[in-house]
Amino acid sequence: MRIQKEQIEDHNRKTAKSHSDGLSNLHRHMDQKKISFEAVVQRLSDFQVAIPSWSLGAGGTRFGRFPMGGEPGSLEQKIEDVGLLHSLNRSSGAISLHIPWDIPENTDAIKALAREHDIVFDAVNSNTFQDQPGQKHSYKFGSLSHTDADVREQAIAHNLEVIHHGEALGSKAITIWLADGSNFPGQQNFRQALRRTFESLESIYSQMPADWKMLVEYKPFEPNFYSMVVPDWGTSFLLATKLGDRAKSLVDLGHHLPNTNIEQIAAILMNEGKLGGFHFNDSKYGDDDLTTGSINPYQLFLIFNELLDEPDGPSGPWSQISWMIDASHNIKDPLEDLLQSVEGIKTALAQALLVDRAALQDARGANDAVMAQQILEDAFRTDVRSLLRESRIQKGAAADPLGLYRALEMRKALIRERGRDSVATGL
Ligand SMILES: [Mn+2]
Numbered sequence: 153m154r155i156q157k158e159q160i161e162d163h164n165r166k167t168a169k170s171h172s173d174g175l176s177n178l179h180r181h182m183d184q185k186k187i188s189f190e191a192v193v194q195r196l197s198d199f200q201v202a203i204p205s206w207s208l209g210a211g212g213t214r215f216g217r218f219p220m221g222g223e224p225g226s227l228e229q230k231i232e233d234v235g236l237l238h239s240l241n242r243s244s245g246a247i248s249l250h251i252p253w254d255i256p257e258n259t260d261a262i263k264a265l266a267r268e269h270d271i272v273f274d275a276v277n278s279n280t281f282q283d284q285p286g287q288k289h290s291y292k293f294g295s296l297s298h299t300d301a302d303v304r305e306q307a308i309a310h311n312l313e314v315i316h317h318g319e320a321l322g323s324k325a326i327t328i329w330l331a332d333g334s335n336f337p338g339q340q341n342f343r344q345a346l347r348r349t350f351e352s353l354e355s356i357y358s359q360m361p362a363d364w365k366m367l368v369e370y371k372p373f374e375p376n377f378y379s380m381v382v383p384d385w386g387t388s389f390l391l392a393t394k395l396g397d398r399a400k401s402l403v404d405l406g407h408h409l410p411n412t413n414i415e416q417i418a419a420i421l422m423n424e425g426k427l428g429g430f431h432f433n434d435s436k437y438g439d440d441d442l443t444t445g446s447i448n449p450y451q452l453f454l455i456f457n458e459l460l461d462e463p464d465g466p467s468g469p470w471s472q473i474s475w476m477i478d479a480s481h482n483i484k485d486p487l488e489d490l491l492q493s494v495e496g497i498k499t500a501l502a503q504a505l506l507v508d509r510a511a512l513q514d515a516r517g518a519n520d521a522v523m524a525q526q527i528l529e530d531a532f533r534t535d536v537r538s539l540l541r542e543s544r545i546q547k548g549a550a551a552d553p554l555g556l557y558r559a560l561e562m563r564k565a566l567i568r569e570r571g572r573d574s575v576a577t578g579l
């Protein structure tokens with residue numbers, strides 16, 4: 153399934169008039185605030201968010217799963233789906249693989265296919281939260297933190313194998329999310345579990361290629377409900393700091409307790425040069441994996457506002473961050489949801505780019521809380537949709553990606569091609 157260049161051009165012509173009206177209003181508004189229109193459009197065009205391979209099929213809960221039909225049944229088809237998204241929005245030019253769900257059978261062919269779709273391979277993800285068929289030791293009671301050295305060795309070897317697959321594809325990072333923890337008070341010695349985890353991570357880190365980074369993800373609960381070995385950003389920061397320069401913390405928006413000030417966490421990690429990656433999603437109660445920006449768009453804006461509060465450059469802190477969506481859904485067409493998620497992320501980024509930073513600095517210096525709040529809200533309440541549309545049109549993407557996806561009846565075409573019963577691998 154491919155989208156032709158002509159289909160996008162034809163679609164964009166139809167919306168040209170209303171687009172230029174909206175754009176000239178915004179252009180005037182930005183001129184008044186002395187914010188460069190061209191620079192913001194460029195920044196939005198450049199921004200790429202990796203799509204995780206597990207988000208392309210219907211997700212599910214432990215109560216049930218409702219497949220969409222036409223789901224990608226192989227790694228090749230997953231890359232084609234990301235290619236489809238990327239041709240619609242030109243902002244999804246990377247895929248993040250999950251091993252062992254996505255082990256390439258023919259690395260060269262996979263790389264060639266990705267190149268055809270203009271897709272690169274972002275961070276690879278290891279999996280020690282479930283047992284695989286034929287596996288010698290079980291991860292029921294943990295992996296890198298396990299009390300048994302043989303289990304830890306097996307988990308270390310798995311992570312090295314993941315790095316090995318990633319290297320062959322051109323990835324430069326491994327994300328380690330550890331499900332280890334305990335379900336009942338007394339079950340686990342906190343100190344010893346943390347020490348064992350550090351030693352296991354150290355073993356992986358020392359064998360990682362020199363140009364790779366390790367992203368240490370954290371999560372307060374689930375699948376363990378009393379304690380997690382890496383429950384919060386502090387523990388992740390501690391581990392990453394002890395490991396070395398190439399180990400960084402990874403912030404997953406859904407991995408916080410309700411009302412946590414995530415923007416402040418992002419600011420602290422960035423200040424210390426330890427923010428290595430971001431997983432986007434949204435949540436109402438816990439790790440809900442809802443569409444990014446659908447529940448709390450102001451929080452997302454405030455996070456970008458913090459991330460942009462650093463001087464930028466080719467090797468600046470911003471350029472060190474791996475961006476990825478981490479969500480999978482039970483009821484939506486996953487491709488439509490991903491288009492919405494990317495739009496939600498870029499909307500928040502665009503609004504944060506409109507913050508009058510000099511005025512904000514002055515207001516803070518004068519302890520003018522009213523004006524500081526006003527400056528942020530002025531940016532947040534700006535309708536940036538025409539700005540996003542313009543950044544897409546300039547890049548050869550569809551003015552309205554979701555609209556074109558629907559107009560071309562892409563899901564129907566995928567079902568025709570792959571069948572109604574095709575289910576995404578790995579979920
Ligand atoms: Mn995550």
